[in-house]
Amino acid sequence: MHMRCFTGACAIAALCTLGVAAQGRKTERVVIVTMDGARWQEVFGGLDESLLRDAAPTDTDLVKTAAYRRFWAATPEARREALMPFLWRTLARDGVIAGNRPRGSTVTVSNGYRFSYPGYSELLTGQAHDDVIRSNDAIRNPFPSVLQFARRKLNLPASKVATFASWGVLSSIVENKAGDTTVNAGLQPYESPSPLMKSLSLLQQETPVPWDNIRHDAYTFDFALDYLKREQPTLMLIAFDEMDDWAHDGKYELVLDALHRADHYLEVLWGALQSDAFYRGRTTLIVTADHGRGRTTGTWRRHGQSVDGADEIWLAIASPDVTMRGEWAPNSALFQNQIAATIAALLGLDYREQNPDAGRPLPVWPAASK
Numbered sequence: 001m002h003m004r005c006f007t008g009a010c011a012i013a014a015l016c017t018l019g020v021a022a023q024g025r026k027t028e029r030v031v032i033v034t035m036d037g038a039r040w041q042e043v044f045g046g047l048d049e050s051l052l053r054d055a056a057p058t059d060t061d062l063v064k065t066a067a068y069r070r071f072w073a074a075t076p077e078a079r080r081e082a083l084m085p086f087l088w089r090t091l092a093r094d095g096v097i098a099g100n101r102p103r104g105s106t107v108t109v110s111n112g113y114r115f116s117y118p119g120y121s122e123l124l125t126g127q128a129h130d131d132v133i134r135s136n137d138a139i140r141n142p143f144p145s146v147l148q149f150a151r152r153k154l155n156l157p158a159s160k161v162a163t164f165a166s167w168g169v170l171s172s173i174v175e176n177k178a179g180d181t182t183v184n185a186g187l188q189p190y191e192s193p194s195p196l197m198k199s200l201s202l203l204q205q206e207t208p209v210p211w212d213n214i215r216h217d218a219y220t221f222d223f224a225l226d227y228l229k230r231e232q233p234t235l236m237l238i239a240f241d242e243m244d245d246w247a248h249d250g251k252y253e254l255v256l257d258a259l260h261r262a263d264h265y266l267e268v269l270w271g272a273l274q275s276d277a278f279y280r281g282r283t284t285l286i287v288t289a290d291h292g293r294g295r296t297t298g299t300w301r302r303h304g305q306s307v308d309g310a311d312e313i314w315l316a317i318a319s320p321d322v323t324m325r326g327e328w329a330p331n332s333a334l335f336q337n338q339i340a341a342t343i344a345a346l347l348g349l350d351y352r353e354q355n356p357d358a359g360r361p362l363p364v365w366p367a368a369s370k
């Protein structure tokens with residue numbers, strides 16, 4: 001059954017309000033990129049001088065840091081472009097970005113925990129389940145995800161819906177039945193005919209990581225890109241983690257490095273999508289975070305129930321179906337639990353079939369509803 005709207009006659013009212021029309025919808029593939037605990041403060045404002053002063057208290061120390069030399073500029077707009085040039089010069093120009101709170105645009109997690117498992121689960125299932133999902137332990141998610149829903153509704157083989165994640169626990173979160181989709185997470189070996197990938201898969205085991213069940217984002221991205229080119233998944237999640245890990249360690253300079261690298265990965269990913277006829281002109285890219293973190297010099301390292309600001313996230317969408325450009329119009333209140341239904345709607349599906357209690361799709365198609 002096709003969940004589509006027709007001029008003057010609408011099978012599914014909710015999709016009509018989004019303006020996803022039968023002929024209008026161009027999206028056939030969706031790629032989601034997550035940056036674990038990436039604060040909206042850096043995404044919209046770049047380097048935060050007060051946080052860098054933790055490690056470099058005097059002016060002399062500050063200007064000597066590599067981070068200051070690379071990412072400092074006089075205005076928030078110039079700083080964010082220095083930190084995430086691709087996000088701001090290309091994605092926000094060809095798409096839309098929400099979550100700039102000083103300008104009245106908010107994206108908020110609805111779960112009460114404000115840490116990773118509940119965040120990714122809310123993002124992928126469309127609903128917070130605070131009574132059930134309450135830890136970051138590697139316990140199988142009892143709720144099915146939009147990844148599984150899309151695979152089933154579109155009759156796709158498991159190879160066409162894929163997750164590549166730096167954090168190993170994602171393999172428990174993204175599907176309620178192991179093997180429903182393709183998952184490569186944590187230090188899991190990656191199998192590919194490519195000799196380079198074989199080497200990288202071995203090397204990741206030998207590259208010391210200061211954290212448990214997490215690999216460096218460079219491996220995650222290289223494996224994901226190899227898989228994308230080889231298998232051409234219809235729906236893909238690439239989940240980076242280092243920005244969160246370095247923040248917990250209090251290494252602000254390394255958080256900035258991780259964000260800058262992730263921005264470069266986005267650029268390479270975007271280039272790969274645009275140079276492949278399977279993806280070009282019919283792929284939506286969604287970039288977001290699982291949770292925010294503290295707002296102050298005392299709390300930016302942390303997130304969780306008791307940390308003010310840890311429920312504040314952001315999201316960017318570049319899509320042939322989304323005509324909004326630049327920063328999302330002010331005074332919009334968006335929620336993480338709307339992303340799953342948005343992914344489904346982009347693929348022509350009504351997520352209420354799987355979860356009637358999920359957040360409604362984001363209103364990202366205003367021009368099409370004219």
Ligand SMILES: [Zn+2]
Pocket residue numbers: 037116244245248303
């Ligand atoms: Zn964390």
